[in-house]
Amino acid sequence: MTTREEAARLDAAGPATGWRERFALPEGVVYLDGNSLGALPVGVADRLVRVATHEWGRDLITSWNPTAAGGDWISLARRVGMRIAPLIGAAPGDVHVGDSTSVSLFKTMVAALRLRPGRRVLVVEPSTFPTDGYVAAGVARLTGAELRWCDPADPAASLDDDVALLSLTHVDFRTGAMYDLPGLSAAAHEAGALVQWDLCHSTGAVPVDLTAAGADLAVGCSYKYLNGGPGAPAFTWVAPALQPDLDQPVQGWMGHASPFAMQRDYEPADGMRRMASGTPPVLALSALDAALDAFDGVTVADLRAVSLSLTDLFIRLVADRLPDVEIVTPREHERRGSQVSLRHADAYGIVQALIARGVVGDFRDPDIARFGFAPLYVRHVDVLDAVDHLVAVLEAGEHRDPRYAVRSTVT
Numbered sequence: 001m002t003t004r005e006e007a008a009r010l011d012a013a014g015p016a017t018g019w020r021e022r023f024a025l026p027e028g029v030v031y032l033d034g035n036s037l038g039a040l041p042v043g044v045a046d047r048l049v050r051v052a053t054h055e056w057g058r059d060l061i062t063s064w065n066p067t068a069a070g071g072d073w074i075s076l077a078r079r080v081g082m083r084i085a086p087l088i089g090a091a092p093g094d095v096h097v098g099d100s101t102s103v104s105l106f107k108t109m110v111a112a113l114r115l116r117p118g119r120r121v122l123v124v125e126p127s128t129f130p131t132d133g134y135v136a137a138g139v140a141r142l143t144g145a146e147l148r149w150c151d152p153a154d155p156a157a158s159l160d161d162d163v164a165l166l167s168l169t170h171v172d173f174r175t176g177a178m179y180d181l182p183g184l185s186a187a188a189h190e191a192g193a194l195v196q197w198d199l200c201h202s203t204g205a206v207p208v209d210l211t212a213a214g215a216d217l218a219v220g221c222s223y224k225y226l227n228g229g230p231g232a233p234a235f236t237w238v239a240p241a242l243q244p245d246l247d248q249p250v251q252g253w254m255g256h257a258s259p260f261a262m263q264r265d266y267e268p269a270d271g272m273r274r275m276a277s278g279t280p281p282v283l284a285l286s287a288l289d290a291a292l293d294a295f296d297g298v299t300v301a302d303l304r305a306v307s308l309s310l311t312d313l314f315i316r317l318v319a320d321r322l323p324d325v326e327i328v329t330p331r332e333h334e335r336r337g338s339q340v341s342l343r344h345a346d347a348y349g350i351v352q353a354l355i356a357r358g359v360v361g362d363f364r365d366p367d368i369a370r371f372g373f374a375p376l377y378v379r380h381v382d383v384l385d386a387v388d389h390l391v392a393v394l395e396a397g398e399h400r401d402p403r404y405a406v407r408s409t410v411t
Ligand SMILES: Cc1ncc(COP(=O)(O)O)c(C=O)c1O
Pocket: 100, 101, 102, 103, 129, 131, 132, 169, 173, 198, 200, 201, 221, 234
């Protein structure tokens, strides 16, 4: 059994030294929900104030161009994309930032169908985060393509000559299980299909090398492990070889080759700039830009080492102390993201009772209690404390409190 002293030693000796201080976390809270909403990095509030007062308030519209205060809003999305690129194995100019993940999925799915005109099937995994399936169904309805649900245990079995795109989520939001990104990318290509990865639950916690894997398209949000804040803009990546033929459906003026020439006819900009549609969300991009400072000097390999050490410890302690609780997240490192999910009939009550004790995880219908381990700020001592509280909740029956019989709207 790991003692608190041993856990504290692991925290002090590991590569995570100094990482947690980059966040403004409330005292006494063990935050295990960074896989839904990342914590607040220290520089973000000041940056937002500066952008609002100096760039917007004082410099007004001149801030679209570079100013003494900073400004240069017009290139902000591109600059933020360049900072996300190394976390996903992308070249610096190949990441567009600006829409929600759902809207990004719409654009990339339509674009992928247009890149494979002879094929009309979109393959999606049915237990993925719902928005991926909803958008795929909408795209199918709009384009006349067919949506084919694959077997989650064997997505490659659904590939054939009709498939234009295999679209998968790298790390599953419910179970924390991780797909073999290079292997499934290769399988899609063998069938002549393109492959897209939803990296919402990977980026910033799990190593991803889209270039090495030969993937075609990817999307991901920035409010989870990237800590960009609620509603922070998502990113899109498309393999450089596909960019010249990329034809996305929301062709707006910001994706035009010369937006300020205000021409009548649309002419796409070069490269990923054409993925833009309208005016970029400058305030949200500024928050994200400041949030990414928390990754300065941090390698993805170190993030992964810390993440695995945390999830290993949580899994081991739960297995030892609560043998009746089912751990649904895979034990094998190569199949695990950065969260651990437990199955229990009273999962909702467990999560609420833990929150009342200052341990914040979340619940996913119908019976999953989810715990995310954001390696930049979760410590081994937090893992120990979380499991102590979990054991105490179950022993005292706190999860059966009648207050938890009715669920809140947002879980
Ligand atoms: C895998 C996955 N894809 C997409 C989304 C939704 O993205 P958005 O709300 O940015 O459209 C989420 C979570 O919200 C998610 O977990």
